[in-house]
Amino acid sequence: STFYERYHSLDDIYHWINKTRQDNPDTVEAILIGSSYEKRPLYALKLSLNNSMNKKAMWIDCGIHAREWIAPAFCLWFVQYVKITDIMDNMDVYILPVMNPDGYHYTWATNRMWRKNRSVSKSSKCIGVDLNRNFDANWCTEGASHEPCTEIYCGAFPESEPESQAVANFLRSHKDSVQLYLSMHSYSQMLLFPYSCTLDEAENHNDLMVQEAAQLIRRHYRNIYKYGSGSKTIYLAPGGSDDWAYNLGIKYSFTFELQDRGRYGFLLPPSHISRACNEALIASILITIYIPHDL
Ligand code: 0X9
Numbered sequence: 001s002t003f004y005e006r007y008h009s010l011d012d013i014y015h016w017i018n019k020t021r022q023d024n025p026d027t028v029e030a031i032l033i034g035s036s037y038e039k040r041p042l043y044a045l046k047l048s049l050n051n052s053m054n055k056k057a058m059w060i061d062c063g064i065h066a067r068e069w070i071a072p073a074f075c076l077w078f079v080q081y082v083k084i085t086d087i088m089d090n091m092d093v094y095i096l097p098v099m100n101p102d103g104y105h106y107t108w109a110t111n112r113m114w115r116k117n118r119s120v121s122k123s124s125k126c127i128g129v130d131l132n133r134n135f136d137a138n139w140c141t142e143g144a145s146h147e148p149c150t151e152i153y154c155g156a157f158p159e160s161e162p163e164s165q166a167v168a169n170f171l172r173s174h175k176d177s178v179q180l181y182l183s184m185h186s187y188s189q190m191l192l193f194p195y196s197c198t199l200d201e202a203e204n205h206n207d208l209m210v211q212e213a214a215q216l217i218r219r220h221y222r223n224i225y226k227y228g229s230g231s232k233t234i235y236l237a238p239g240g241s242d243d244w245a246y247n248l249g250i251k252y253s254f255t256f257e258l259q260d261r262g263r264y265g266f267l268l269p270p271s272h273i274s275r276a277c278n279e280a281l282i283a284s285i286l287i288t289i290y291i292p293h294d295l
C-alpha cells in the first residue's frame, strides 16, 4: 500500500506537512494558525498556483474529533490528489490536516476511542471539550452539554478552546475570500449542511441540497450517502464549526461524515482508505463547481 493508504501518527503527519511544503515551494505554504491546549502547532497548508490572483478560496479541516482517523487521512489524500486537478485554477485551498492534535495523539498512545480535545477543566476531573460544540452557534443549547464528563461537553464558553479559537480567528480574517467550508468527520456516510444548531432552514437551503454529489458517489462507488441539514438528518447539535462558518458568511458550508455506515465505525481498516477518500474527494470537487463564480 502507498503512504496515503495507511493511517499515520501525529509525528508522521508533521513530517509529511514539512516535506510537502519543501517539495512544492511554489504551490504549498504552511501557515501556523495557532497551537493546541498542549501547545502542539496547528499548521494549515495553503495550496495555490504560482502567482495566483485568486480571490476565491476554500477551507477544509480534518480531525476535529480524535478517533475519526479517516478524516486526517482524507486531508492528506486531498493534498496529494489536488495537485493534478485544475481546482486551483479557480480557488486557493486552505487545509488543516489535524485540528485536534492532542486528541489525535491520545488515540494513538492511550485510548483509541477518544473524541474531544485534552483540555483540563477547572471544575471537574474529566478532561476534554468537544470542539464541535465549542463554536458560537446557539452555543450549548439542546444537543450539547455543560457537563465536562460527557462526550458533547461544550466548554466553559464559546471558543474557550485554543483549537476552535485558532480556526475561528483564521476564518474571520479570511472571510472575504473563503466561500466554501468543509469539515471532515466519520462515520455514517452523510453530507450535512446548516443548520444543526436549530431546526430552522438555512436561507439557501436549496443550493445546499447537493443531490448531484451524493449521486456521483452512488454511480462511481455504488455507495449511499445521505444528505440534508444536520438537525433534520442526524440530530440537533449546536456549537458546530459548520453552522458557525455559515453564520460568518461562508454560505457553502458542509460536514462530511465519511465511511462507513457502522460495520467498522471509527475503526475503518486501512484497506478502505482509498475508496473512502476517493468518493469524498470527487464529491467535494463537484461541490466547488456549484459555488457561484460572480461573488
Ligand atoms: O456530532 C457531530 O459533531 C458530528 N457527528 S460525529 O459523529 N462525527 O461526531 C456531526 C456534526 C454536524 N454539524 C453540526 N453539529 N454542526
Ligand code: ZN
Binding pocket: 064, 065, 068, 185, 186
Ligand atoms: Zn466527528
